[in-house]
Amino acid sequence: MLQYLNGSWRKKIKMVAKLGFKIWLMLIAIVLALLMISPSFEKGAQISYLPQNSTAYEQGLRTGDIITSIDGEPILELQDYSNILSSRFPTEENIKLIITTENNEFILFTNQTPEIIVQDLPSSKIQMGLDLKGGARALVEADKPLNAQELADLIAVTSSRLNVYGLSDIVIRPVSDLSGNNYMLVEIAGSTPKELENLIAKQGKFEAKIGNKTVFEGGNKDVTYVARSGQQSSIYSCNTYTEGEVCSFRFAISLSEEAAERHASITDQLDVNTTNPEYLSEKLNLYLDDKLIDSLFIGKDLKGRTTTQISISGSGRGPTRNEAIEDTKKEMKELQTVLITGSLPFKLKVVKLDTISPLLGEKFTKSILIAGLAAIAAVALIVFLRYRKLNLSLAVLLTAFSEVLIILGIAALIKWNLDLPSIAGIIATIGTGVDQQIVVLDETRSGKQYSMKERIKRALFIIFGAYFTTLFSMLPLYWAGAGLLKGFAVTTIIGISAGVFITRPAFAEIVKRIIKD
Amino acid sequence: MSETEQQTKESKLGVKEGAKPIAWYDKNYKKLLILPLVLLILSIAYIGIFYSQNGDFIRKDVSLTGGTTITIFGENTIDIENLRNSLSNEITDFSIRELSDLRSGKQEAIIVESSIDSSILKQALEGILEYELTNENSSIEFTGSSLSNDFYKQLLYAILLSFSFMALVVFFIFGGYWKVKASSVILTLIPVILFSSGVISINIAIIANILVLLFNFIFYLKHSIPSVAVVTSAFADIIMTLALVDLLGITVSSAGIIAFLMLIGYSVDTDIMLTSRLLKRKESEINTRLYNAFKTGMTMTLSSIVAVGVALIFTYTFSETLKQIFTILLIGLGFDLFNTWITNASILKWFLEKKD
Numbered sequence: 114m115l116q117y118l119n120g121s122w123r124k125k126i127k128m129v130a131k132l133g134f135k136i137w138l139m140l141i142a143i144v145l146a147l148l149m150i151s152p153s154f155e156k157g158a159q160i161s162y163l164p165q166n167s168t169a170y171e172q173g174l175r176t177g178d179i180i181t182s183i184d185g186e187p188i189l190e191l192q193d194y195s196n197i198l199s200s201r202f203p204t205e206e207n208i209k210l211i212i213t214t215e216n217n218e219f220i221l222f223t224n225q226t227p228e229i230i231v232q233d234l235p236s237s238k239i240q241m242g243l244d245l246k247g248g249a250r251a252l253v254e255a256d257k258p259l260n261a262q263e264l265a266d267l268i269a270v271t272s273s274r275l276n277v278y279g280l281s282d283i284v285i286r287p288v289s290d291l292s293g294n295n296y297m298l299v300e301i302a303g304s305t306p307k308e309l310e311n312l313i314a315k316q317g318k319f320e321a322k323i324g325n326k327t328v329f330e331g332g333n334k335d336v337t338y339v340a341r342s343g344q345q346s347s348i349y350s351c352n353t354y355t356e357g358e359v360c361s362f363r364f365a366i367s368l369s370e371e372a373a374e375r376h377a378s379i380t381d382q383l384d385v386n387t388t389n390p391e392y393l394s395e396k397l398n399l400y401l402d403d404k405l406i407d408s409l410f411i412g413k414d415l416k417g418r419t420t421t422q423i424s425i426s427g428s429g430r431g432p433t434r435n436e437a438i439e440d441t442k443k444e445m446k447e448l449q450t451v452l453i454t455g456s457l458p459f460k461l462k463v464v465k466l467d468t469i470s471p472l473l474g475e476k477f478t479k480s481i482l483i484a485g486l487a488a489i490a491a492v493a494l495i496v497f498l499r500y501r502k503l504n505l506s507l508a509v510l511l512t513a514f515s516e517v518l519i520i521l522g523i524a525a526l527i528k529w530n531l532d533l534p535s536i537a538g539i540i541a542t543i544g545t546g547v548d549q550q551i552v553v554l555d556e557t558r559s560g561k562q563y564s565m566k567e568r569i570k571r572a573l574f575i576i577f578g579a580y581f582t583t584l585f586s587m588l589p590l591y592w593a594g595a596g597l598l599k600g601f602a603v604t605t606i607i608g609i610s611a612g613v614f615i616t617r618p619a620f621a622e623i624v625k626r627i628i629k630d
Numbered sequence: 631m632s633e634t635e636q637q638t639k640e641s642k643l644g645v646k647e648g649a650k651p652i653a654w655y656d657k658n659y660k661k662l663l664i665l666p667l668v669l670l671i672l673s674i675a676y677i678g679i680f681y682s683q684n685g686d687f688i689r690k691d692v693s694l695t696g697g698t699t700i701t702i703f704g705e706n707t708i709d710i711e712n713l714r715n716s717l718s719n720e721i722t723d724f725s726i727r728e729l730s731d732l733r734s735g736k737q738e739a740i741i742v743e744s745s746i747d748s749s750i751l752k753q754a755l756e757g758i759l760e761y762e763l764t765n766e767n768s769s770i771e772f773t774g775s776s777l778s779n780d781f782y783k784q785l786l787y788a789i790l791l792s793f794s795f796m797a798l799v800v801f802f803i804f805g806g807y808w809k810v811k812a813s814s815v816i817l818t819l820i821p822v823i824l825f826s827s828g829v830i831s832i833n834i835a836i837i838a839n840i841l842v843l844l845f846n847f848i849f850y851l852k853h854s855i856p857s858v859a860v861v862t863s864a865f866a867d868i869i870m871t872l873a874l875v876d877l878l879g880i881t882v883s884s885a886g887i888i889a890f891l892m893l894i895g896y897s898v899d900t901d902i903m904l905t906s907r908l909l910k911r912k913e914s915e916i917n918t919r920l921y922n923a924f925k926t927g928m929t930m931t932l933s934s935i936v937a938v939g940v941a942l943i944f945t946y947t948f949s950e951t952l953k954q955i956f957t958i959l960l961i962g963l964g965f966d967l968f969n970t971w972i973t974n975a976s977i978l979k980w981f982l983e984k985k986d
Contacts, residue, residue: 247765252777290784292832464777466748469769473703473739477949484944484952488937495933533951534888541892544937548899548930555926562913574910578803578902583895585795589788590891598785601888605895 139619142611143515146522152237157181157215158194161302162230169227171342172219174212180231182213191233202226232302232471238525242532242600245478247471248302249309252288252597256460259295261287266457267297271313273454275299296464311447314463318456319448320400323379323411328397329372332455337421338367339452346449348441351434358437362445363426366452373419381417386410399425401451406444425452481536488540489513492547500554504627509550512620516546519611520604535600542608545583549576549612553621557628569621580613652917659976666973670866673873680876687872688882694782696775697745700755704767707737708759716758721746730947741950748772785887787832789894793868794818794839796894797861801846804860804905806853810846817842856909859977860901863969867897870969871962880958885951889958896934896959897966900927901974908978916982920975927970935963 132140157179163170180188183197201208203225210221221227232246243250259267264287272285284300299313319331329335340346346364368376383393392410399407407427427448429441489510497506520539524531556572557565583605590602655662681687692699702708714726724744730737744751748770756763763770773781801814821838824830830838843861847854868890875882907923908916942956 247769254777290780292780292784294780462774464774465772467769467771468765469771470701470703470765470767472766473701473769476738480945480948481952484941487944488941491936491940492933495929495936499929533885533949537885537888537892537952537955540941541895544934545895545899547933547937548896551926551930551933552903555922555929559922571906571911575903575906578799578906579899581803582796582799582898582902585799586792586891586894588795589791590888597781598884598888601891 133622135618135622139515139615142519142522142615146515146518149522149525150237150239150518153235155179155234156187156189157234158188158191158231159234160229161232163228167228168221168223169212169219169229172221173217174214174219174229178214179234180212180214184211185213191231194231198226239521240525240528240530241474241478242530242535243300243302243467244469244532245474246302247469247474248300249469250301250465250467251299251309251313251463252465253297253299253313254294254462254464256462259459263459264295264297267461270317270454270457271297271299274312274317274450275301309468310463310466312450314461315447315451316402316457316460317451317454318400318402319451322398322400323383323395326379328376328379329368330456331452333453334455335369335372336366336452337369339449340365341449346445348438348445351437357430357432358434359428359430360434360437360441361426361428362441363424364445364449365422365424368421368423370419370421373421376415377417377419380411380415383411383416385413385416399427401448406448485517485540485543489543492543496547496551496554502627505554505624508620508623508627509547512550512616512623513543513546516542516608516612516616519615520608523607523611524604529603530600531604532600534598535604538601538604539608541601541605542612545579545609546612546616549579549617550620552576553617553624557621557624565625569625572621573617576613576617580609583609652921655920656917659979662972663976666866666969669870669968673870676873677869677876688876688886689880690782691881691883692743692745692778693771693773693883693885694778694785694887695745696773696778697743698748698751699771700742700748700751700763701739701769702742702755702759702763702767703739708740710740713740713742713755713758717742717754720754720757721751724751727950729950738948745775781884782887785884787836789887789890790836791832791839792891792894793864794836794843796864796898797843797857798839800860800898800902801843801854801857803902804856804909805846805850806856807850810850810853810857814842814846817845855981856905856978859974859981860898860905862977863901863966863974864894864897866969866973867962867965868893870965871958874961874965875958880954883951883954886954886958889955889962892955892959893962893966896963897969900930900966900970903927903930904970904974905978908982916979920979924971924975928967931963931967931970935960938963 160174160176160178160180163174163176180194182188183194186193186197188194188197201210205224207222207224210223210227212219212221253267253271255263255267268285268287272283275283275285283302284298286298287295288298289295297313301309317331321328321330341364346362348360348362351358351360380393383395386392386394389410391413393413393416395411396408397411398405399409407425409426425448427444429437429439429444431437431440492513493506493510496509497503500506517539520542521531523529524535529535552575553569553572556575557568559568563571587602587605591599677687710726710728717724717726721744723746724742727741727743728737729739729741742751742755752763752770761767795818798814798818802811805811805814818839821830821835825832825835847858871890871893875886880886904920904923904927907919907926911919913919938956938959942953942960945952945956
């Protein structure tokens with residue numbers, strides 16, 4: 114085959130073949146890393162938060178959809194979306210809003226800003242941690258030590274509670290620390306629902322009692338259905354008092370057969386109310402986490418009846434009508450959530466709660482990038498000053514860059530969220546990486562009475578020594594502090610391992626060629 | 631240039647370049663050891679006094695004591711003095727800092743820290759600023775005091791454990807006798823396995839690891855000295871850095887503790903290089919090997935110092951977290967130059983001279 118090619122091509126192919134296995138391995142690793150990172154050039158704003166009882170949801174919009182234009186005006190980024198919406202709302206009368214997504218078009222009639230929270234489209238597959246892209250993080254602890262099963266139950270209940278709120282980008286996972294404490298970590302990217310703390314720290318024990326007898330509890334054993342939209346779930350009245358506004362809500366629920374029979378047997382023993390003969394003598398009291406939230410009169414017709422349809426009510430308040438409505442909506446939603454998910458057999462406490470704005474993160478990422486580039490450039494300069502060879506300096510630069518690329522590629526592959534500790538880890542890796550490259554340079558340039566192979570072997574001995582000390586010293590951090598600093602250990606371990614097995618051998622090979630030339 | 635030519639040139643240069651300092655060092659290296667010894671004792675004494683006055687080794691920030699940090703940013707510049715005065719009417723225990731753009735000096739953000747609960751601090755600030763703090767204009771971080779105490783304890787454990795792991799790897803590499811290597815591996819693995827399977831607690835695992843080190847040191851003293859030199863130098867790095875951090879009045883956050891961990895990794899790199907060159911090579915004089923190792927090590931540490939220094943300048947006004955990590959690393963790398971080339975090198979040279 115070669116003989117058909119002209120001379121210069123033949124030379125090139127020979128050169129490629131001559132690159133050797135180690136350099137090829139590094140090149141392949143770089144290409145694979147780039148594929149993993151694969152920058153995207155799509156434009157638009159992605160929906161990160163959309164409540165299930167909102168009009169937009171009913172029209173068919175979903176979290177994860179990418180909005181490309183509103184009323185024909187293109188949406189290229191988050192800022193465009195905010196600008197358009199703030200120019201439209203609030204208005205007195207309902208206006209028409211045409212929302213175009215990638216695959217569809219939706220029309221809303223509303224006089225309020227839609228309850229949609231959007232975020233910028235990710236520009237690559239690298240996932241930024243909360244401290245860089247913004248969001249909320251909560252670490253939740255129970256009032257007693259939890260075993261694995263209890264922790265799994267807690268996570269299941271919490272995720273169904275958060276699902277009711279239509280949040281998409283949530284991670285809920287168990288974490289434990291060096292002392293063996295268990296926590297639940299909740300991370301919500303991009304947006305922060307205001308009631309987050311309430312939502313995840315509530316034990317959510319709902320009880321409906323007549324006297325001291327429990328008729329039914331929250332959860333699907335007693336409650337088979339909870340109405341959450343339409344006519345069966347609404348705020349039906351608001352009244353003005355001297356302290357402010359109070360609004361009332363009600364929604365329908367269905368009880369299981371078992372709970373309905375309990376209702377029948379308890380009401381059967383009640384008498385008719387003497388002062389108010391339309392109702393029975395005792396009221397149905399609703400308790401949330403042992404706090405009385407409402408007392409309902411029981412119609413006398415219900416005495417002894419197995420009824421599965423029950424209307425639950427409650428109220429919210431605020432200084433103005435609008436605030437009272439907001440508060441009522443919140444109360445109703447919370448109550449619906451605990452009725453659906455049931456209660457937890459222990460009390461919870463939020464021991465750490467961070468809400469980080471997405472706006473600061475962008476600036477942050479930029480300044481970190483600049484700092485990183487400047488640091489690598491400074492190192493290349495030092496190498497040039499010491500060895501007075503431009504190509505060695507470039508080789509150091511190239512290796513440092515490929516290490517960063519490989520770390521980012523692997524991070525994207527394992528879907529690791531790059532947070533500040535992870536970035537500190539990358540910086541640490543570049544630092545030790547350059548140190549080891551200097552070892553390779555000095556070992557290969559000195560001790561010329563030995564073969565190049567022997568010299569590289571000596572360099573690798575030192576490198577492996579340093580590798581194992583760093584590797585082992587990183588392991589404890591994997592568990593310490595409920596894993597919040599894990600990122601540092603993870604990127605460092607990825608980085609030094611990629612260094613020792615891929616980039617350092619390739620660097621030695623490159624240096625070998627440069628010195629021989 | 632042929633290889634032999636280059637070689638003669640280099641070896642000539644090597645002798646010429648380093649002849650004077652080597653001769654001086656050769657005469658005085660034992661006396662030089664007094665320097666790190668005095669500095670180490672002073673550091674430990676200072677940390678001891680600091681501990682008795684403050685009840686801890688470091689000044690802890692709210693991420694380690696529990697409390698709230700609120701970062702406010704946005705279009706309008708906030709008058710920091712005004713805010714401080716108004717806030718002091720409502721809250722007694724708080725601190726305010728300002729982050730500004732590196733080039734323009736324009737205010738980027740205000741950071742308010744306090745030991746009180748996040749909702750109270752938020753309300754107080756909203757009252758003074760007369761606008762609502764939302765996700766658009768602020769970040770709020772709250773850590774409960776029980777968690778942060780726990781967190782701090784864990785990080786100290788992590789440092790102790792990291793250090794003992796590092797030490798055991800060093801014993802394995804440079805232990806001069808197979809029993810040293812075997813005992814450090816086996817005896818390290820046992821507590822680690824017992825800890826991860828939940829049989830023993832972390833305290834016992836750490837104590838067990840330290841006992842293994844002592845065991846090696848006492849029973850195989852002759853074979854342990856090079857390893858002990860490396861470990862001592864890393865230990866001195868951390869202690870001296872800690873003393874200086876306290877002396878400078880730096881308030882340490884969880885990120886700062888990470889920096890101490892990074893320091894363990896950075897500081898042993900040069901020590902391992904030095905020890906390999908001196909212990910495992912026979913081709914030339916100890917002094918020549920030491921001088922060559924010195925050249926390599928200086929390039930290593932200086933490039934790290936330059937990289938960290940540049941990164942510090944670029945992030946100084948921007949991120950408290952990175953600023954703290956880089957500052958502590960910079961201090962540590964400075965002490966590493968001192969401890970690698972005086973502490974570690976002198977002990978090792980003494981050991982080798984005696985052996986010969």
